[in-house]
Amino acid sequence: MTAGPTAATRPRNRRQSIVGAAGQVFSERGYHGASMEDIAAAVGISAPALYRHFPNKYALFAACATVMADNLVEVIDGCPPDAASTDVLLALTRVTVAHRASGGLYRWEARYLQRADRHLLRAKFARVVGRVVELARREFPLPEEHLRAVAALGVIGSVTMHHTTIAQRRIEELVLASAMRVVATDPTATPGTAERVDLPTPPVPRTRRAEILAAAVPLFAREGFANVTNAQIAQAVGLAPSAIYRHYPGKVDILVAACLQAAGLLAQAVERSLHRATDPHEALVALAAAYVAHCFEHNTLNSVAEAEVASLPADVRRPLVVAQREHIAVWEQQVRTLRPELDRRQARLLVHAGFGVVVEAGRALRWQDTPGHRDAVTALVTRALVPG
CATH class of the missing domain: 1.10.357.10 (Tetracycline Repressor, domain 2)
Structure with missing residues (x-):
């Protein structure tokens, strides 16, 4: 048989x-x-x-x-x-x-x-x-070898965080060259970039709706969106659980508000930084510095927006995806101005490599927000994108 x-x-x-x-x-x-x-x-x-x-x-x-x-x-x-x-x-x-x-x-x-x-x-x-x-x-016997190492690995790991389609060999070439530039960069060599960033001030939670959002974000970051209950959020604000529904139809609406706030603050920071740039290289450094400063300043909010977007229904996720694509398009334009040999997909791959640097370097620095940390990460992001 x-x-x-x-x-x-x-x-x-x-x-x-x-x-x-x-x-x-x-x-x-x-x-x-x-x-x-x-x-x-x-x-x-x-x-x-x-x-x-x-x-x-x-x-x-x-x-x-x-x-x-x-x-x-x-x-x-x-x-x-x-x-x-x-x-x-x-x-x-x-x-x-x-x-x-x-x-x-x-x-x-x-x-x-x-x-x-x-x-x-x-x-x-x-x-x-x-x-x-x-x-x-x-x-490369330079300062901050640990930071350079994790940043280079952030470049490599960035390919897992997006779906940009390029021939595998070209991905390897671009990622390897970027990681090598990062590991060979002295992150202490260009101080002062953090001082030129003008971040928008987040809104003060003066309304009950804003208070609920401000209380929910750290809970989502610490426990995960799915594990947080409306009762926990209400307790953090000093409300009865049923009172939450007067301000948000459901918990997912609080998450949507958090993601929109993160996207809005980032867009404002980028606009302010690019407005003052006088040449393409200065514009790229300004963009990197603004993004780094935003990530350090609003780490909890960003971590929620990045980690929990998959928890959103497709119809409410769409505007957030559009905002993200518009932000990446700004980076693509700046990179291609300095590196015209790259097409849009190749530039986008490197943009994500820069984001990977921020994630891993920021974690290595425990997101301790100091001008020196911002300057160091900005230098590594810039080098991930363009040769020196």
Whole structure:
């Protein structure tokens, strides 16, 4: 008796296929927005078959959240101790590009990991950072080697945070060149950029609606949108839970207001900075300085807007996506003015590389908002985009 078609064609790497598909679903919908049924459908198997490999959604999520770290550790372990920085960063770039559809899951959704799993994930990334720090110290003996290393890895990791379509070899070339420029840049060499930034002042919460928004944002950042209740928000403001509905129809409307506020403050900061620039290079530095200052000044608000946008229904998410595209288009224009050899997609890839620098460098600096930190990150962002 011969086996049926299902048995005959069952892949040997079923668990790997599940993790790959699940990582993409989690990345698109967030931890709470994804279900085991969604993941099973993405893999092409039944939900009971999925549970034979993973006992619950958390176990599958933990496997997905750590897969990129495992791949990166495997890469650095496979590189000879005397390997050049170009070879190591290229190897890290290639494995990241290969897993870009789900590789960015750790950036925002890792806060849902249990403490032990979160510590394990950090330890794996620390090994990768440590190797790049060694390379930076050996080949580019400049100040702040740790900051330069994490910023270079931010360039590489940025490919997991967007869907810009370019030939894989060209992605690798652009990302590697950008990461190499960053790791070879002295972030202390151009002080004073932070002093020229004129950030808009966020509105003072004078109304009850504004008070609710101001109280909800740090709760969303700390606990995750899905875990925060209206009762918690009401308690933070000193209201009865039912009173929230007089000001917002639902919790998702508070999140929408937070995302719109973040986008509005950023747009104002960019407009003010570019208005005073007198040449293309000064305009790019001003744009980078404004973006960096905004990220440090409004870190909590930005983290909510970035991490929770997947929690929004498609119809209310659309205006936010439009605002984001308009902001990126400003960057594209500035980059292409200085680098006319790049087309729009290539410039956009580098813009996201700059954003990746801010995310990872900011985290490494624990978002401690000082002029020196802003200047250092601005220098690294600028070098990620254009050669010196």
